[in-house]
Amino acid sequence: MSHNSSAVQSHVAHHFVDSEQQFDAAKFGMWIFLVTEILFFGGLFAAYIIYRAWYPDLYTMASTQLDTTMGAINTGVLIFSSLTMALSIWAAQHNDKKKTGIFLLVTIACAFAFMVIKYFEYTHKFHLGIFPGEAYTFTGIDHPKAHIFFSIYYMMTGLHGIHVIIGIGLIFWLWMKNNKGSFNSAYYTPIEIVGLYWHLVDIIWIFLFPLLYLID
Amino acid sequence: MSSGHHALSFKVLISTAIALAVLTVITVAVRSIHIPSPFNIIVAISIAVVKAYLVVMYFMNLRNDSRFNLLSFVFSVLFLLILVGLTMLDTMFRVPIVPGF
Numbered sequence: 001m002s003h004n005s006s007a008v009q010s011h012v013a014h015h016f017v018d019s020e021q022q023f024d025a026a027k028f029g030m031w032i033f034l035v036t037e038i039l040f041f042g043g044l045f046a047a048y049i050i051y052r053a054w055y056p057d058l059y060t061m062a063s064t065q066l067d068t069t070m071g072a073i074n075t076g077v078l079i080f081s082s083l084t085m086a087l088s089i090w091a092a093q094h095n096d097k098k099k100t101g102i103f104l105l106v107t108i109a110c111a112f113a114f115m116v117i118k119y120f121e122y123t124h125k126f127h128l129g130i131f132p133g134e135a136y137t138f139t140g141i142d143h144p145k146a147h148i149f150f151s152i153y154y155m156m157t158g159l160h161g162i163h164v165i166i167g168i169g170l171i172f173w174l175w176m177k178n179n180k181g182s183f184n185s186a187y188y189t190p191i192e193i194v195g196l197y198w199h200l201v202d203i204i205w206i207f208l209f210p211l212l213y214l215i216d
Numbered sequence: 217m218s219s220g221h222h223a224l225s226f227k228v229l230i231s232t233a234i235a236l237a238v239l240t241v242i243t244v245a246v247r248s249i250h251i252p253s254p255f256n257i258i259v260a261i262s263i264a265v266v267k268a269y270l271v272v273m274y275f276m277n278l279r280n281d282s283r284f285n286l287l288s289f290v291f292s293v294l295f296l297l298i299l300v301g302l303t304m305l306d307t308m309f310r311v312p313i314v315p316g317f
Contacts, residue, residue, distance in 0.1 A: 031285040035292040042296040049300055050307045075240050083233035086275045090224040199275045206267045210260035214247055
């Protein structure tokens, strides 16, 4: 299953046997990075789980301050963006430069929509005095550890948000490269690699949504 | 080693997205029937795990990918469980809860 037509071999670096080996090596490297990402977020998930086991009532009370509708919409937005990301690879596999570009742009648009909704959620909380840690001044939750829940909330959603912003940059870079005609059915490694990253960002949100918003 | 170059199927990708959307609706809707704790958490996490499985297998295409990549992913989850599990063996058996936390 190698793509040995000499016309498309220009992307193969000299230390690889062929395009296939280069592609597999790049993907394996990305998966190793994703493993570190899973354990990176894993530390925060561990903090969440331990604190919830200690103070189950706190989570029930504090979760009422999170807007389930906005969280659900954002879940849908990210799932849709994962679909368009995968479809951009599908289009590249079919040598369809125009569709690849469109799907990448739709993915970027979804990522921006996600961040805009997140912005409204954050500013609403800031307005109420719900800040992380010692800056917390909200009095609506009758629990001495309420500020800790929101520290965990801001750390988890904040780190996830940073990943979304980085994703926007990466996908924009893909879009620029695609415009130059860098991708075809024999070479679309960067889209594949960024796609893996983007799907992981989606998976993290798939867990954050029920863990933070759907507690009662 | 199996090849990473697998043509994606348009139909499979769309079906996956629809399944994910349906599961999202279910996980929100299931809240209104107020399942008693801890089963509500179990249901919510189970649905999230199924969704993550769909994303990993169909969007990230691990089902057709190199076994190395699958192994890396499985081990990351395993080590995450070790991290959480061993930490809880400490934190859950302290009386009282660590002062200051």
